[in-house]
Amino acid sequence: MARFEEVVSAVRARIRPDADERERLRAAVGELTERAEEAIADLSVDADVIQVGSTARGTWTSGDRDIDLFVRFPPEMDREELESLGLELGHAVLPDGHEEYAEHPYVKGQFDGFDVDFVPCYRVESATDIQSAVDRTPFHTTYLEARLDDDLADEVLLFKQFLKGICAYGSDLRTKGFSGYLAELLVLEYGGFREVLEATAEWHPPVRFDPEDHGTATFDDPLVVIDPTDPERNVAAVLSAENVARVQHYARDLLETPRESVFFPEPPDPLAPEEVHDFIAERGTTPVAVRFDAPDVVDDQLYPQLQKSLAGVGDALSRRGFDVLRADLFADESAVLFFELAVAERPAIERHDGPPVHVRAHATGFYEKYADSDAYGPFIDGDRYAVEREREFTSAVDFLRSDAILDAALGVHVESTLKTGYDVLSGDETGLLAEEFGTELARYFDPKP
Amino acid sequence: MARFEEVVSAVRARIRPDADERERLRAAVGELTERAEEAIADLSVDADVIQVGSTARGTWTSGDRDIDLFVRFPPEMDREELESLGLELGHAVLPDGHEEYAEHPYVKGQFDGFDVDFVPCYRVESATDIQSAVDRTPFHTTYLEARLDDDLADEVLLFKQFLKGICAYGSDLRTKGFSGYLAELLVLEYGGFREVLEATAEWHPPVRFDPEDHGTATFDDPLVVIDPTDPERNVAAVLSAENVARVQHYARDLLETPRESVFFPEPPDPLAPEEVHDFIAERGTTPVAVRFDAPDVVDDQLYPQLQKSLAGVGDALSRRGFDVLRADLFADESAVLFFELAVAERPAIERHDGPPVHVRAHATGFYEKYADSDAYGPFIDGDRYAVEREREFTSAVDFLRSDAILDAALGVHVESTLKTGYDVLSGDETGLLAEEFGTELARYFDPKP
Numbered sequence: 001m002a003r004f005e006e007v008v009s010a011v012r013a014r015i016r017p018d019a020d021e022r023e024r025l026r027a028a029v030g031e032l033t034e035r036a037e038e039a040i041a042d043l044s045v046d047a048d049v050i051q052v053g054s055t056a057r058g059t060w061t062s063g064d065r066d067i068d069l070f071v072r073f074p075p076e077m078d079r080e081e082l083e084s085l086g087l088e089l090g091h092a093v094l095p096d097g098h099e100e101y102a103e104h105p106y107v108k109g110q111f112d113g114f115d116v117d118f119v120p121c122y123r124v125e126s127a128t129d130i131q132s133a134v135d136r137t138p139f140h141t142t143y144l145e146a147r148l149d150d151d152l153a154d155e156v157l158l159f160k161q162f163l164k165g166i167c168a169y170g171s172d173l174r175t176k177g178f179s180g181y182l183a184e185l186l187v188l189e190y191g192g193f194r195e196v197l198e199a200t201a202e203w204h205p206p207v208r209f210d211p212e213d214h215g216t217a218t219f220d221d222p223l224v225v226i227d228p229t230d231p232e233r234n235v236a237a238v239l240s241a242e243n244v245a246r247v248q249h250y251a252r253d254l255l256e257t258p259r260e261s262v263f264f265p266e267p268p269d270p271l272a273p274e275e276v277h278d279f280i281a282e283r284g285t286t287p288v289a290v291r292f293d294a295p296d297v298v299d300d301q302l303y304p305q306l307q308k309s310l311a312g313v314g315d316a317l318s319r320r321g322f323d324v325l326r327a328d329l330f331a332d333e334s335a336v337l338f339f340e341l342a343v344a345e346r347p348a349i350e351r352h353d354g355p356p357v358h359v360r361a362h363a364t365g366f367y368e369k370y371a372d373s374d375a376y377g378p379f380i381d382g383d384r385y386a387v388e389r390e391r392e393f394t395s396a397v398d399f400l401r402s403d404a405i406l407d408a409a410l411g412v413h414v415e416s417t418l419k420t421g422y423d424v425l426s427g428d429e430t431g432l433l434a435e436e437f438g439t440e441l442a443r444y445f446d447p448k449p
Numbered sequence: 450m451a452r453f454e455e456v457v458s459a460v461r462a463r464i465r466p467d468a469d470e471r472e473r474l475r476a477a478v479g480e481l482t483e484r485a486e487e488a489i490a491d492l493s494v495d496a497d498v499i500q501v502g503s504t505a506r507g508t509w510t511s512g513d514r515d516i517d518l519f520v521r522f523p524p525e526m527d528r529e530e531l532e533s534l535g536l537e538l539g540h541a542v543l544p545d546g547h548e549e550y551a552e553h554p555y556v557k558g559q560f561d562g563f564d565v566d567f568v569p570c571y572r573v574e575s576a577t578d579i580q581s582a583v584d585r586t587p588f589h590t591t592y593l594e595a596r597l598d599d600d601l602a603d604e605v606l607l608f609k610q611f612l613k614g615i616c617a618y619g620s621d622l623r624t625k626g627f628s629g630y631l632a633e634l635l636v637l638e639y640g641g642f643r644e645v646l647e648a649t650a651e652w653h654p655p656v657r658f659d660p661e662d663h664g665t666a667t668f669d670d671p672l673v674v675i676d677p678t679d680p681e682r683n684v685a686a687v688l689s690a691e692n693v694a695r696v697q698h699y700a701r702d703l704l705e706t707p708r709e710s711v712f713f714p715e716p717p718d719p720l721a722p723e724e725v726h727d728f729i730a731e732r733g734t735t736p737v738a739v740r741f742d743a744p745d746v747v748d749d750q751l752y753p754q755l756q757k758s759l760a761g762v763g764d765a766l767s768r769r770g771f772d773v774l775r776a777d778l779f780a781d782e783s784a785v786l787f788f789e790l791a792v793a794e795r796p797a798i799e800r801h802d803g804p805p806v807h808v809r810a811h812a813t814g815f816y817e818k819y820a821d822s823d824a825y826g827p828f829i830d831g832d833r834y835a836v837e838r839e840r841e842f843t844s845a846v847d848f849l850r851s852d853a854i855l856d857a858a859l860g861v862h863v864e865s866t867l868k869t870g871y872d873v874l875s876g877d878e879t880g881l882l883a884e885e886f887g888t889e890l891a892r893y894f895d896p897k898p
Binding site for chain 2: 242284342348349382383388
């Protein structure tokens with residue numbers, strides 16, 4: 001007990017922004033808001049500016065540098081006008097900023113050491129009237145500001161840092177973890193960080209909450225938290241079953257053995273190529289890797305495409321008899337689909353079952369097709385014809401190097417990139433990946449929850 | 450059409466016993482019956498002698514040398530007395546005979562070039578009153594004698610020879626084919642050999658007949674022919690789905706391309722060891738063989754035990770990741786379980802899935818068991834823990850050579866034989882099997898329906 005409180009106090013001291021940091025943030029937000037309001041007045045448009053996100057709610061951890069400012073326009077404004085006015089205001093507020101694109105185009109820039117997003121949205125009556133996802137954000141801030149006092153905000157900080165430490169923080173499509181909003185709602189629900197841990201340790205998914213008791217839809221997700229501002233939305237829709245399990249594991253672990261390292265884990269030492277060779281020799285497997293230039297798209301497009309491609313190529317390998325022990329993907333400048341194979345070679349022939357002999361037309365067609373071929377058979381097994389025919393690919397590497405890889409289910413930009421060229425590495429050659437992905441390979445070969 | 454009749458005439462000429470052969474058989478049966486009746490009189494027992502089987506019904510093919518004589522005792526006689534009287538009469542009729550054991554002990558011997566079985570049974574009122582399976586046989590003979598004229602008997606000969614040619618004749622547990630009685634009932638049902646072929650070519654199993662329309666039981670067999678003398682019995686109970694398919698295949702084949710070779714196939718040339726090596730190289734597989742002394746039991750015990758052992762060891766190989774492309778068994782002096790493997794080696798590790806993390810007691814037990822072991826992990830995959838742990842056998846040959854083979858489902862005499870010792874051959878070593886099983890290997894590597 002005491003030990004847990006000690007650890008939590010130490011963590012809190014590391015992550016809680018101090019008065020100076022809070023003051024600098026407040027000053028920056030004040031200055032940016034003033035600039036925005038002046039620009040709105042200059043343009044004579046009906047708009048207002050609000051601060052949203054964790055820095056608005058006092059739930060940001062020390063060192064976070066994200067300021068989110070939303071400019072709200074009347075809901076009857078057409079979308080083109082909203083977008084062009086939003087950008088015009090954004091450039092006025094952040095003269096050195098550049099444009100990015102999420103639901104709308106918006107301006108991103110630096111101010112006094114902070115990363116600032118200046119995002120246009122519609123000022124709708126309620127979160128159910130939204131025209132795009134960003135319109136919902138101000139409602140979240142309003143909801144939480146009214147409920148999170150300073151003590152609860154500190155508890156949120158702890159839970160968010162815990163989620164960061166176990167790699168389950170973030171609702172981006174790479175992480176598929178807990179959004180800040182979801183973390184805040186859970187702390188509100190259970191009343192504190194320790195209470196969240198004790199509860200999640202005992203969860204039996206699917207777990208469902210509906211803080212405002214207004215949910216109207218059903219969801220097939222391991223965790224369902226009905227958005228207090230929108231009865232049709234599951235705040236945890238993106239959260240993977242794996243991250244639910246990860247939180248459960250580490251909640252038990254931290255309560256059992258409290259320690260700061262869960263919140264601030266050291267990354268593993270990157271592997272050298274020779275260390276990869278040692279792991280391969282010890283495991284007796286055949287790793288193969290498909291390496292290509294990472295497609296130039298945002299992470300929320302890139303990772304789903306890589307995940308789809310990893311599954312697609314993995315299925316294609318398995319269907320051809322090349323058994324995958326485990327697979328992973330790495331992305332930086334290159335992207336890598338990495339498969340550790342238990343079976344990398346197959347015989348020259350494969351069995352192919354035909355129809356039951358009593359289905360006369362099909363059976364005769366099958367028999368005649370193969371009777372004069374190079375296949376062994378046809379013979380009868382049970383009530384069916386079967387043959388042993390030449391296998392298309394006797395080696396996983398041959399398959400991966402062939403155009404047949406393009407028939408696998410691939411992400412669209414992965415497919416177009418593969419068409420322009422890619423490398424296939426096999427066995428000890430995969431040690432070369434350590435130059436770019438040594439840390440990822442260290443995690444791969446020493447996997448943890 | 451004409452061609453089919455030509456072929457059938459030529460076959461009939463080869464298999465129909467001529468007048469001389471029929472006369473020699475009749476004389477032998479007469480002499481044996483006389484001897485039996487004298488012996489019965491000498492012992493003053495209430496018994497009679499009847500001839501049964503194909504030689505009794507005129508449905509034997511030329512060269513068959515089996516005479517079946519049954520001696521029938523009153524149903525109230527106790528079994529011990531029946532058995533001792535049966536043997537005493539048998540030795541009187543066949544002074545050079547020896548005892549064998551089926552349902553009862555009986556005497557088997559030679560007489561004038563014929564193989565004679567002298568079998569005791571009960572003279573029951575109807576086939577439903579039988580005390581053992583042999584009591585039923587006389588009813589079959591009576592039923593068929595009343596219905597098979599000489600023309601139909603000739604048609605039976607053709608169908609039986611066809612079944613012999615395609616290796617589907619015999620209700621023994623090695624062949625699992627058509628008994629003579631079943632062949633005769635089908636010819637009766639359809640009216641001739643050609644009609645049987647035309648009908649079977651179109652069968653959609655399950656196929657059911659009940660010639661006397663008195664069946665009382667249901668059966669889960671591909672072919673059901675209710676015994677005209679016993680409403681509770683399927684005459685085709687032993688017939689395998691594979692032999693049904695084989696008959697369908699060759700019925701179509703013979704009608705399409707009539708030829709004598711279907712009735713009288715040449716056995717393939719036995720393979721030499723080097724030819725086995727060539728097949729292995731061409732197929733790229735790894736054959737492995739477990740060879741041991743064939744247990745000294747009758748074929749109807751031996752083959753089911755070998756089949757069970759083949760399936761049991763095959764399952765054990767597959768469960769350990771050694772994929773079986775095809776398997777077969779050979780038996781003579783030795784018995785061989787032969788497996789052609791597509792995968793004969795596996796990595797040093799195997800994946801082992803644990804419980805879902807949310808099942809706390811099981812999950813924690815699994816985690817703690819492996820956390821400090823040599824296994825890789827535990828890690829989380831989906832909602833479960835998983836580890837990669839050392840694999841017990843990385844080579845199929847190592848498994849087959851170990852005591853773990855005895856945990857496979859084995860026939861009882863196979864298990865006791867393996868405990869006394871066996872050989873494991875792998876790859877080209879399996880060529881050595883050609884010395885004893887060259888013909889079987891020729892069939893294996895050139896499989897036909």
